[in-house]
Amino acid sequence: MGPLRRLGDLESVLMQILWSADAPATVREVLGRMDRIPPLAYTTVLTVMDNLHRKGFLQRSRVGRAFEYWPTKQRAEYTAELMEELLNESGDRSATLLRFAEHMTPAELSRLKETLGD
């Protein structure tokens, strides 16, 4: 709990706003789309969006005095890449994932069904 956790949630909220936006947005515009009561400080949102840019999740370009931000990849792209990586995991992967069950290709499934006489 506390500021750190809120920051993490805020990153998530901001990405959500930018993913559903159809054009690059400035900090001011993003702040306008948030319905937090009381509203967040400009500097807070600016800091978090800057962090997201630093981590590579947002791109930005200068428009006048401010920056316009847009997401590097769409949410579905991240999900698809993540799942692809996890499904193709070989035994040597360094991050431990304990999966619930192994999955089969359709060919293996039909072969299994044959042997089980399903």
Place this chain on the structure above:
Amino acid sequence: MTEVLLLVSYAVTASILVPRILSHSVWPGRTPRLGVLAWQCLSISVMAAVSLAGLSFIRGPLHLGAHVATLEGSWASLLLHLSERATCVIASIVGTFLFVAVLIRLLFCSARLGLERRAERGRLVQILDLVACRDAASGSLVLDHPAPFAFCLPGAGRRVVVTSALVAELRPEQLSAVFAHEGAHLRQHHHLVIFVTRALCAAFGPLAPWLRAAEREVAYLLELMADDAAADAVGDVPLREALSVMRQMPIGAPALAASATGVDERLRRLQSRSTALSTFPATLVGAGIFALALFPLQLVLVPLWPAVWHDICFLG
């Protein structure tokens, strides 16, 4: 010298016989905890035996020096003396190298694996926190994806992750079984056990191929332990149903698929719900495991016992 031979022959025999025995035994499936312990003890004791053989190699030749001093002066004895000294030095170097190499190789591989893993996990967690939705009720993360999948990310900031497709396919109690299974992995810190097997594999895999078999077996036994914990928590019927549903859903993506035997065996095991080993046999097996694991250490310490005993008698 006999110690070196005993330790080396122990290492060789154990690494040939014990993996085969363990793979074909029934009791690891019935009491997976003991099975995991057995595999881990085997790996560590074989490694210790090789390392201690190196240590004994240093000590052994040093005894030879004592005998040489009794020979009277002559060319033959001088040559013998020199050659035995040379053997001493070479043996000491080889022994030290062996002893140190085993430990350093393991430390190095463990450190590298640990760092890689932490970096990888940090990256995954970062993306997951942004991309997945948190389900307040179960505390899990839900990824919007058409393929049914469930996994846990261990370590600091532990998370259970499921896909939206899985949530759609399973009934609430079946989903609870999946959460219980993954939660058990996290609670029992299975990732630490896997880390040990992977580190040993990375360090000595090329020299000892049975370590890879050990890694696979341990991973499977850990799944059984999570299955048992989930069955205890939510009942085995929802878990079996969840496993059956998962088994029947192929993934269209070009996924590397392991064979389906793992899931089938787990289903069969849950169906028969064979009881774990009762206390007495379990204790026996546990004692056997520890005796086997400590055998190399005993071999090294045994020559010291007479010396210790002698000192005690002398003092008395």
